[in-house]
Amino acid sequence: MKKSLLALAVLSTVAHADEGMWMPQQLPQVAKQLKAAGLKLDPASLTKLTEFPMGAIVSLGGCSASFVSPQGLVATNHHCVYNSVAVNSNAEHDYLKNGFLAKSMADELPAAPGSRIFVTEEVADVSKDVITPAVDKLAGKARLDAIEKNIKTLQSDCEKDPGHRCTVASFYGGLQFYRIKQLEIRDVRLVHAPAEGIGKFGGDTDNWMWPRHTGDYGFYRAYVSKDGKAADFSKDNVPYKPKHFLKLAKDGVKEGDFIMVLGYPGRTNRHRLPSEVDYTFSWEYPAFVQSSAETLATIARETTGDRNAALKYAGTVANVNNYYKNRKGMLTSYQGSDILARKTAEHNALKGWVNADAKRKAEFGQGIADVEKYIAARDAETKRDYFLNRSSPRLLGVARTLYRMANEAQKPDAERKAGMQERDQPRLKSFIMGVDKTYVAKVDEALVLNNLKKYAAQPAASRNAAFDATFGIKDGMREADLKAVLDPLYAGTKLSDPKARAEWIGKKPEDFKASDDPMIKAAVALYADGLKREAEDEELSGRIQQAYSTYMKAKIAYMQSKGQAVYPDANSTLRVTFGKIAGRSTGADGTTGWSAFTTVKGVKAKATGEGEFNAPQRQLDAINNKDFGKYVDPVLKTVPVNYLATLDITGGNSGSAALNAKGEWIGLAFDGTLDSIISDWDFNKAMTRDIQVDLRYILWNMKHVDHADNLLKEMGAE
Numbered sequence: 001m002k003k004s005l006l007a008l009a010v011l012s013t014v015a016h017a018d019e020g021m022w023m024p025q026q027l028p029q030v031a032k033q034l035k036a037a038g039l040k041l042d043p044a045s046l047t048k049l050t051e052f053p054m055g056a057i058v059s060l061g062g063c064s065a066s067f068v069s070p071q072g073l074v075a076t077n078h079h080c081v082y083n084s085v086a087v088n089s090n091a092e093h094d095y096l097k098n099g100f101l102a103k104s105m106a107d108e109l110p111a112a113p114g115s116r117i118f119v120t121e122e123v124a125d126v127s128k129d130v131i132t133p134a135v136d137k138l139a140g141k142a143r144l145d146a147i148e149k150n151i152k153t154l155q156s157d158c159e160k161d162p163g164h165r166c167t168v169a170s171f172y173g174g175l176q177f178y179r180i181k182q183l184e185i186r187d188v189r190l191v192h193a194p195a196e197g198i199g200k201f202g203g204d205t206d207n208w209m210w211p212r213h214t215g216d217y218g219f220y221r222a223y224v225s226k227d228g229k230a231a232d233f234s235k236d237n238v239p240y241k242p243k244h245f246l247k248l249a250k251d252g253v254k255e256g257d258f259i260m261v262l263g264y265p266g267r268t269n270r271h272r273l274p275s276e277v278d279y280t281f282s283w284e285y286p287a288f289v290q291s292s293a294e295t296l297a298t299i300a301r302e303t304t305g306d307r308n309a310a311l312k313y314a315g316t317v318a319n320v321n322n323y324y325k326n327r328k329g330m331l332t333s334y335q336g337s338d339i340l341a342r343k344t345a346e347h348n349a350l351k352g353w354v355n356a357d358a359k360r361k362a363e364f365g366q367g368i369a370d371v372e373k374y375i376a377a378r379d380a381e382t383k384r385d386y387f388l389n390r391s392s393p394r395l396l397g398v399a400r401t402l403y404r405m406a407n408e409a410q411k412p413d414a415e416r417k418a419g420m421q422e423r424d425q426p427r428l429k430s431f432i433m434g435v436d437k438t439y440v441a442k443v444d445e446a447l448v449l450n451n452l453k454k455y456a457a458q459p460a461a462s463r464n465a466a467f468d469a470t471f472g473i474k475d476g477m478r479e480a481d482l483k484a485v486l487d488p489l490y491a492g493t494k495l496s497d498p499k500a501r502a503e504w505i506g507k508k509p510e511d512f513k514a515s516d517d518p519m520i521k522a523a524v525a526l527y528a529d530g531l532k533r534e535a536e537d538e539e540l541s542g543r544i545q546q547a548y549s550t551y552m553k554a555k556i557a558y559m560q561s562k563g564q565a566v567y568p569d570a571n572s573t574l575r576v577t578f579g580k581i582a583g584r585s586t587g588a589d590g591t592t593g594w595s596a597f598t599t600v601k602g603v604k605a606k607a608t609g610e611g612e613f614n615a616p617q618r619q620l621d622a623i624n625n626k627d628f629g630k631y632v633d634p635v636l637k638t639v640p641v642n643y644l645a646t647l648d649i650t651g652g653n654s655g656s657a658a659l660n661a662k663g664e665w666i667g668l669a670f671d672g673t674l675d676s677i678i679s680d681w682d683f684n685k686a687m688t689r690d691i692q693v694d695l696r697y698i699l700w701n702m703k704h705v706d707h708a709d710n711l712l713k714e715m716g717a718e
Contacts, residue, residue: 019648019683019685020567020577020648021265021268021567021570021575021576021577021648021649021650022567022575022576022577023123023567023568023573023574023575023576024046024047024049024054024123024574024575024576025047025123026567027043027044027046027047027576028043028044028047030043031043031044033578034578037258037578037579037580038257038258038580038661039258039260039578039661040661040662040663041053041661041662041663046576049120049121049122049123049574050121050243050244051244052244052663053244053246053262053657053659053663054120054262054574055119055242055243055244056068056242056244056245056246056657057120057262057263057574057656057657058074058117058118058119058120059117059118059120059182059263059264059572059574060076060080060115060116060117060118060220060655061116061118062080062266062652063076063077063079063080063264063652063654063655064076064262064263064264064652064653064654064655064656064657064669065080065117065220065655065657066245066246066262066656066657066665067222067242067244067245067246068245068246068248068665068715069245069714069715069716070241070242070245071221071239071241071714072221072222072223072239072240072241072242073191073219073220073221073245073711073714073715074117074219074220074221074222075217075218075219075246075655075657075665075668076217076218076219076220076654076655076668077216077217077218077654077655077668077670077693078193078194078198078199078200078214078215078216078217078218079199079200079216079318079322079654079670080218080654080655081111081190081193081218081219081220082096082193082199082200082218082314082315082318083112083314083315083318083438084109084111084112084115084190084220085100085190085193085218086112086311086312086314086315087112087113087311087312087315087437087438088100088109088110088190089311089314090307090308090311091307091308091311094307094311095193096196096311096314097195097196097197098195099192099193099194099195099196099198099199099616099706100190100192100193101191101192101706101707101708101711102189102190102191102192103710104710105221105239108189108190108191108221109189109190110188110189110190110233111188111189111190111220112315112434112437112438113430113431113433113434113437114427114430114431114434115188115220116184116185116186116188117184117185117188117220117222118165118182118183118184118185119182119183119185119242120180120181120182120574121164121181121182121183122179122180122181123178123179123180123181123573123574124178124179124181125176125177125178126154126168126177126178126179127175127176127177127178129150129154129177130147130150130151130154130168130177131147131177131549132150134146135147135150138542139542139543139546140538140539140540140542140543141535141538141539141542142542143542143543143545143546144538144539144541144542144545145538145542147542147545148418151168151177151418152414152418152421153414154166154168154179155167155168155179155423156414156423158179158181159423161181162229162230163183163184163229163230163231164181164182164183164184164230165181165182165183165184165423166179166180166181166182167179167180167182168180169571169572169573170571171568171571172271172549172552172553172556172566172568173271173548173549173551173552174545174546174548174549174552175549175552175553175556176568178573180573180574183230184230185222185223185224185230185240186230186231186232186233186426187222187223187224187231187232187233187234187237188220188221188222188223189220189221189223190218190219190220191219191220191221191711192218192219192702192706192708192711193218193219194215194217194218194701194705194706195616195619196614197613197614197615197616197619198214198215198615198616198619198701198705199214199215199216199217199218200214200216200318200612201213201214201215201603201606201612201613201615202214202606202612202613203611203612203613204321204325204612205612205613206612207321207322207325207671208325208326208329208671208672208673208674208677209673209674210587210594210644210673210689210691211594211595211598211602211642212598212641212642212671212691213598213600213602213603213606213641213642214641214642214670214671214693215641215693215697215698215701216668216670216671216693217668217693217698219711221239221240222239222240222242223237223238223239223240224237224238224239224240225237225238226238228240228241232426246657246659246664246665247664247665247716248664248665248695248699248715248716248717249660249664249665249666249695250664252633252634252640252666252694252696253581253643253660253666253667253694254581254633254635255581255582255583255596255597256580256581256582257580257581257660257661258578258579258580258660258661259578259579259580259581259645259647259658259659259660259666259692260576260577260578260579260647260658260659261576261577261578261645261647261649261653261656261657261658261659261669261690262574262575262576262656262657262659263574263575263649263652263653263655263656263657263669264572264573264574264575264652264653264656265570265572265575265577265649265650265651265652265653266570266571266572266650266651266652266653267569267570267571267572267650267651267652267680268569268570268650268679268680268681269569269680269681270569270680270681270682270683271552271555271569272343272681273343273347273371273372273375273551274340274343274344274347275372275375275376275379276375277339277340277343277681278340279379280681281330281331281334281340283379283383284382285327285330285331286331287386288323288324288327289324289327289328289331291390291451292320292321292323292324292327293324294450295320295447295450296317296320296321296324298443298446298447298450299313299316299317299443299447301446302440302442302443302446303440303443306440309440309443312437312438312439312440313438313440313443315438316438325674326651326677329674329675329677329678330677330678330680330681332674332675333674333675333676333677333678334678337678337682339678339681339682342682343682349558350368350554350555350558351368353558353561354368354554354558360554360557363550363554364550364551364553364554364557366550367546367547367549367550367551367553367554368547368550368551368554370543370546370547370550371544371547371548371550371551374540374543374544374547375544377540378540378541378544381537381540384462385464387451387452387454387455387458388455388463388464388467390448390451390455391448391451391452391455391467392448393444393445393448393486393489393490393519394435394439394444395435395439395444395489395490395493395495395496395519396489396519396522396523398431398432398435398495398501398519399493399495399517399519399520399522399523400523400526400527400530401428401431401432402432402501402504402505402507402512402520402523403509403512403520403523403524403527404417404420404527405420405428405505406507406508406509406511406512407509407527408420408421409506410509429505432501432502432505433498433501433502435498435501436496436498439496441490441496444490445486445487445490448486449479449482449483449486452482452485452486453479453482455473456473456477456482460475464529464533465529466525466526466528466529467526467529469525470522470525470526471485471522472485473485488518489518489519489522492517492518493517493518493519493520494517495517495519495520504520512524570650570652572652577647577648577649578647579645579646579647579648580645580646581596581643581644581645582596582644582645582646582689583595583596583644584644584687584689594644594689596643596644597633597636597640597641597642597643597644597694598640598641598642598643599633599636599638599639599640599641600623600628600638600639600641600697601623601638602641603615603619603620603623603641604620604623604624607620616705618705619701619705622704622705626638627704628700628704629700629703629704631696631697631699631700631703633696639696639697639700640694640696640697641693641694641697642691642692642693642694642697643667643691643692643694644673644689644690644691644692645658645689645690645692646685646688646689647669647690648679648683648688648690649669649672649690650672650679650680653669653690654669654670654671655668655669655670656668656669657669658692665695666692666694666695667692667693667694667695667698668692668693668695668698669690669691669692670691670692670693671690671691672688672689672690672691673687673689673690673691675687676688676689699712699717702717703717
């Protein structure tokens with residue numbers, strides 16, 4: 001790999017300042033844009049991950065967050081703490097509906113099982129250690145195995161520092177690799193979440209919409225052992241003391257102000273091939289929308305009248321609903337657009353540029369042809385196995401994990417499958433033991449049955465022979481026949497009992513083979529086929545990795561030849577995006593333009609007292625009484641709620657800290673607008689806007705609605 005090629009590509013300055021999810025180490029290369037946009041800090045300071053402000057930014061492993069006090073208080077979105085609120089709720093203590101506030105640290109509750117706070121401490125380019133000359137000569141599964149071996153060595157060496165989690169992330173389609181070292185805080189506790197009528201005000205109706213009036217904020221606290229080390233939950237643990245935490249902005253924000261968001265965006269797809277674009281929008285997203293609608297309907301039917309069951313699935317419903325509306329919005333934006341035509345023209349131009357030069361053709365030509373062929377094969381397999389992968393009971397998944405753990409434990413740790421090593425045991429055990437919090441057998445069986453019907457209706461040649469043999473799936477089976485297959489599994493297993501699950505952790509493979517538990521028996525029966533399918537997938541994935549890295553190398557060289565910048569697609573690693581607070585001259589579908597801010601006047605106007613717009617009466621009273629304190633905006637003459645900005649964010653950025661030009665905390669990013677989320681695939685500078693909850697609204701609710709005076713004092717707001 002020619003590192004200079006990447007460096008030159010990033011140094012190009014064609015990309016607009018508000019486009020791009022920049023790696024911290026890239027920021028000095030766009031320092032002029034940052035300064036021109038209004039940043040008062042030295043751009044080089046943002047590359048120092050253990051200094052301010054980057055040292056305050058953390059990941060929750062799916063959402064972003066930040067330290068906001070010297071006592072390990074962590075601010076993120078309400079929807080990021082939603083599942084933790086749900087699993088601590090029941091019909092008697094409905095924290096989801098009414099909100100939760102720990103008046104003291106002793107009152108804080110354990111977060112959902114498996115919750116983590118990751119503090120990034122170091123990022124290092126390890127590309128030459130992953131793709132060695134020896135690896136570069138390999139193909140298929142052999143290549144993937146060699147890459148995995150090198151990555152495990154890099155991670156193992158890094159994790160000799162106790163309490164840390166190290167990962168190696170791929171950038172530019174496998175062309176470049178970085179090792180990321182993070183402190184892994186395992187004792188995470190729920191501190192505060194407003195009532196659902198604030199934190200999720202507007203619900204799925206307002207999701208991805210503007211104007212928005214959602215108080216999407218919540219708080220965790222990080223705990224460690226008394227000697228300051230990462231540790232499992234214990235009453236003896238103490239709050240973690242971060243080296244850096246965000247300070248509250250002294251002044252409120254206004255339209256035109258500089259803004260940057262620091263967080264961990266999940267995935268973008270701006271470098272994808274035209275065939276991937278076509279597959280996604282013609283098949284994958286429509287299939288997802290259909291299955292999501294069925295999932296939501298099934299859960300609603302099976303939990304009606306059972307509040308405890310509904311609470312167990314509340315997190316699932318919120319997550320499915322979020323992506324359901326997201327994908328529908330993507331499809332709407334895509335229909336009638338010229339995205340595929342432009343992507344195709346760009347790709348053809350790339351191939352034309354490659355073929356116009358013998359040296360370039362020799363270096364890149366075969367890789368580009370191969371990547372198209374291998375991706376087509378992968379997409380065909382995904383279609384074939386779509387319902388198979390959704391037709392297994394959740395406890396069967398637990399049984400298969402337990403049996404895989406038992407088999408992998410027979411090997412030296414370095415030879416175990418990635419994800420099954422000693423470093424993974426706490427996460428695996430949390431997964432196994434945390435099932436009860438989000439599981440109801442009748443709901444799970446109904447979800448499985450819905451997909452199993454579709455799987456069984458496929459021709460036998462498209463089904464999995466081992467799965468069919470294990471469960472007796474045959475052509476022509478009706479719903480009643482399939483339910484007769486599932487009923488004994490759910491009725492006969494003991495894995496619904498956490499004690500029974502705990503007893504299986506650490507057992508030998510022969511213990512599993514001797515079991516009469518139907519879920520365990522099925523896991524054993526499917527094991528050999530699972531390994532075979534895994535090997536086939538890895539053979540294809542290895543070939544895709546090799547070809548895709550060549551394609552991206554060609555694309556970077558081509559774009560560099562035109563003077564265009566190339567930032568990597570988002571991949572759940574730390575990124576910075578910057579722009580300005582701004583409305584839009586036109587709204588969705590050419591409607592009236594959007595103002596940059598919403599206010600509590602809109603909360604009052606929307607509040608119906610029911611469903612998704614059920615604002616708490618105590619909040620409405622404060623609005624009616626104009627009990628606003630010091631949180632009134634001088635221009636708006638009331639309390640601001642949400643605001644728009646020209647930032648480039650995506651899923652995973654939820655909970656990201658929004659900072660002003662001086663690095664002060666001004667809010668939390670939590671959403672985008674429905675007509676601009678297509679930017680995950682095709683950035684649109686004119687239309688793209690993201691949505692933040694204004695810090696002033698957070699503090700006003702905490703002070704005047706929930707009376708969280710202890711937390712306000714801790715954050716320095718009093």
